Amino acid sequence: MTAAASLAAGLGLSALRGATLAEVDAAAALQHRTDRKYLVPLDRARLLVDRLADSHHVLDLAGRRTTSYLSTYFDTERLGAWRAHVQRRRRRWKVRTRLYAEDGLCRVEVKTKDGRDATVKHALRAPAEGYGRLDASAAEFVDEVLRRAGIPVTAAALSPAAEIRYVRAALADLDHGTRVTLDGGLTCRHGDRGAGLDPGHVLVETKGGVRPAPADRLLLRLGARPVSLSKYVIGRSLLTPGLPDNDVRRLARAHFSTGGSPAPLFERTPAA
DSSP states (O other): OOHHHHHHHHHTGGGSOEEOHHHHHHHHOOSEEEEEEEEEEHHHHHHHHHHHTTTOEEEOBTTBOOEEEEEEEEEOTTOHHHHHHHTTOSSOEEEEEEEEGGGTEEEEEEEEEOTTSOEEEEEEEEOGGGTTSOOHHHHHHHHHHHHHTTOOOOGGGOEEEEEEEEEEEEEEETTTTEEEEEEEEEEEEETTEEEEEOTTEEEEEEEEOSSOOHHHHHHHHTTOOOBOOOHHHHHHHHHSTTOSOHHHHHHHHHHEEEESOOOOSSOOOOOO
């Protein structure tokens, strides 16, 4: 069974009502949002999905209810983005290229924080062959977004710093404009080193307004508590000896394992 099929079966996604990408984007695109993250055992994640079934739809792409993601993160030589997050600076940022593997779609994304600590995401469509690099148009886009956010970094100073892979299911409350994503099969890679999330756990993210959504309240009742976790930050922390990140390492030690390069999560299937 593939990682995608395993996640779909483990979460019981077939029991949910489906929604198209257009419907989800119209109701809950959420480029400006508050994110809350939880590391949840798979059995409790399935309970969450079951209890959200009356209010949420699952993103359904022509019968496919998960998507395989590849994300290459870019950072400065001195890991300025990583350090800004670990040190909880007000002006935090991330730059990445993201490939939606089954569909052969690629985007350049820049995430920043506003004055209220909410995440603001900016995205630019890119050709699939542009995944993993910043060409001239991508660099111009990155420079403009970071400049407007008051972050003194340019694309010329950035290089690939880590690749994160995972399989995602996305749920949306179409009436209230909030979303829940569930990520499984998460692996991190840099050079010849790799790390992975315990396969018995799922990373759940709620994406909505400042106030906790119904999904957050359900998670609390299921015994989950929010964690401060960035896929890029924890990946680099695990794969780079000597980084000053004790809080991240304590979290990682309980849920992640390190080793050689992880096996591919899927075979890339370009869109027809």
